Amino acid sequence: MHVLVIGGGVIGMAIAYEARRQGWSVTLVERNHCGQATSRAAAGMLVPVTEAQFGEEEMYHLNAASLDRYPEWVERLEGETGIPLHFRTMGTLVVARDPDEWGYVKHFFELYHRLDPAVQLLTPREAHRLEPALSLNIAGALYSPGDHQIDNWQLIRALREALVRGGVQVLEDTPVERIVLADDRCTGVETARGLLEADVYVLAAGPWTHQIPDVREVLPIPLRPVKGQVLILKPTATAPMPERVVRGFQAYLVPKPDRLVVGATQEEVGFDPYPTAGGIYTLLEGAYEMVPGIYDMTLADILVGFRPTTPDHKPILGPTPVENLVVATGHFRHGILLMPITAELIVEYLRTGQVPTALRSFLYERFR
Numbered sequence: 001m002h003v004l005v006i007g008g009g010v011i012g013m014a015i016a017y018e019a020r021r022q023g024w025s026v027t028l029v030e031r032n033h034c035g036q037a038t039s040r041a042a043a044g045m046l047v048p049v050t051e052a053q054f055g056e057e058e059m060y061h062l063n064a065a066s067l068d069r070y071p072e073w074v075e076r077l078e079g080e081t082g083i084p085l086h087f088r089t090m091g092t093l094v095v096a097r098d099p100d101e102w103g104y105v106k107h108f109f110e111l112y113h114r115l116d117p118a119v120q121l122l123t124p125r126e127a128h129r130l131e132p133a134l135s136l137n138i139a140g141a142l143y144s145p146g147d148h149q150i151d152n153w154q155l156i157r158a159l160r161e162a163l164v165r166g167g168v169q170v171l172e173d174t175p176v177e178r179i180v181l182a183d184d185r186c187t188g189v190e191t192a193r194g195l196l197e198a199d200v201y202v203l204a205a206g207p208w209t210h211q212i213p214d215v216r217e218v219l220p221i222p223l224r225p226v227k228g229q230v231l232i233l234k235p236t237a238t239a240p241m242p243e244r245v246v247r248g249f250q251a252y253l254v255p256k257p258d259r260l261v262v263g264a265t266q267e268e269v270g271f272d273p274y275p276t277a278g279g280i281y282t283l284l285e286g287a288y289e290m291v292p293g294i295y296d297m298t299l300a301d302i303l304v305g306f307r308p309t310t311p312d313h314k315p316i317l318g319p320t321p322v323e324n325l326v327v328a329t330g331h332f333r334h335g336i337l338l339m340p341i342t343a344e345l346i347v348e349y350l351r352t353g354q355v356p357t358a359l360r361s362f363l364y365e366r367f368r
């Protein structure tokens with residue numbers, strides 16, 4: 001079988017990787033350079049518990065199942081490429097700066113504690129003891145010790161390297177200009193390199209998936225970009241890193257071996273690619289009020305990403321009305337976390353022709 005994947009973010013690359021593991025012939029087509037869009041702007045938090053929402057238990061279970069698969073993926077990718085992914089259990093502190101925020105945190109504690117009994121509430125002093133970089137001027141904190149994270153920049157490098165080493169044809173600087181359809185089948189994709197043909201096509205172009213000509217017309221995918229601005233800070237001798245993920249109501253701080261990621265705004269402004277003064281102010285104010293030491297850090301970069309978002313905030317995964325066209329997008333805030341399970345379920349569907357039970361709530365047909 002020949003599989004052609006459109007889009008080289010973590011989702012497209014992971015599907016290409018998993019498909020290649022089946023022994024299939026795989027082509028991945030990326031309009032720019034793999035992994036440099038949404039997947040690069042992400043913070044790499046792998047946190048099913050402290051991202052859980054009331055009434056979204058289905059998403060929690062998918063997220064948790066994907067996290068369970070991470071250790072095996074990390075071992076394989078690190079083994080094949082020698083690139084360390086810095087996959088770590090780090091724990092998250094959710095910080096309340098005032099009584100209002102504390103009320104909100106206590107409300108969410110009920111949900112988080114039900115999902116993971118190890119989650120606990122801490123006084124400001126207890127939180128400070130756990131994370132010395134934290135301000136004492138807070139109302140309290142919630143601690144989720146089981147949360148994980150990964151260095152998503154390293155993950156991108158490793159996935160790309162594993163694809164090339166594994167014999168996947170990776171075509172970069174190759175925008176898909178149109179998918180060609182005939183009688184409810186996809187017969188090829190038009191690119192500047194000419195028509196590319198395969199047996200099965202996977203649409204994984206992140207927040208741009210619905211814009212590809214002929215997808216737009218034939219397969220209306222209800223997708224919108226939710227903009228996120230992110231700051232990359234570098235610690236200095238006088239401004240050490242926090243040791244844990246610190247999350248607040250205006251910003252979160254995620255320490256990586258070589259940088260501190262401060263994110264993220266959540267804006268409904270379409271594909272506006274520019275950072276804004278207000279966005280950066282919001283992030284810096286929120287981060288500074290929790291971890292004052294960031295004041296002395298170097299501001300190394302500002303990133304803007306677009307979360308691929310559906311009306312119900314769940315991904316769209318699996319078959320479409322076009323017989324040999326499969327979709328994997330809409331991962332919103334959880335695409336890094338959902339990478340392993342997305343790839344495994346999509347490839348299971350391609351292998352068996354049966355929709356796996358775990359995919360049933362995430363099918364395209366729920367929007368028809």
Ligand SMILES: Cc1cc2nc3c(=O)[nH]c(=O)nc-3n(C[C@H](O)[C@H](O)[C@H](O)COP(=O)(O)OP(=O)(O)OC[C@H]3O[C@@H](n4cnc5c(N)ncnc54)[C@H](O)[C@@H]3O)c2cc1C
Binds near residue numbers: 174176336337
């Ligand atoms: C600020 C921010 C923080 C985030 N933090 C986290 C986090 O901590 N944890 C987490 O799990 N998730 C996080 N996310 C979400 C996560 O980043 C996304 O869900 C995930 O990256 C989506 O991956 P993707 O491969 O679908 O999209 P992308 O990474 O955008 O990849 C899609 C690719 O398709 C390519 N493409 C588009 N059109 C075409 C075309 N016509 N032809 C060829 N190629 C095309 C693009 O160039 C791009 O490379 C965050 C997102 C943002 C924006």
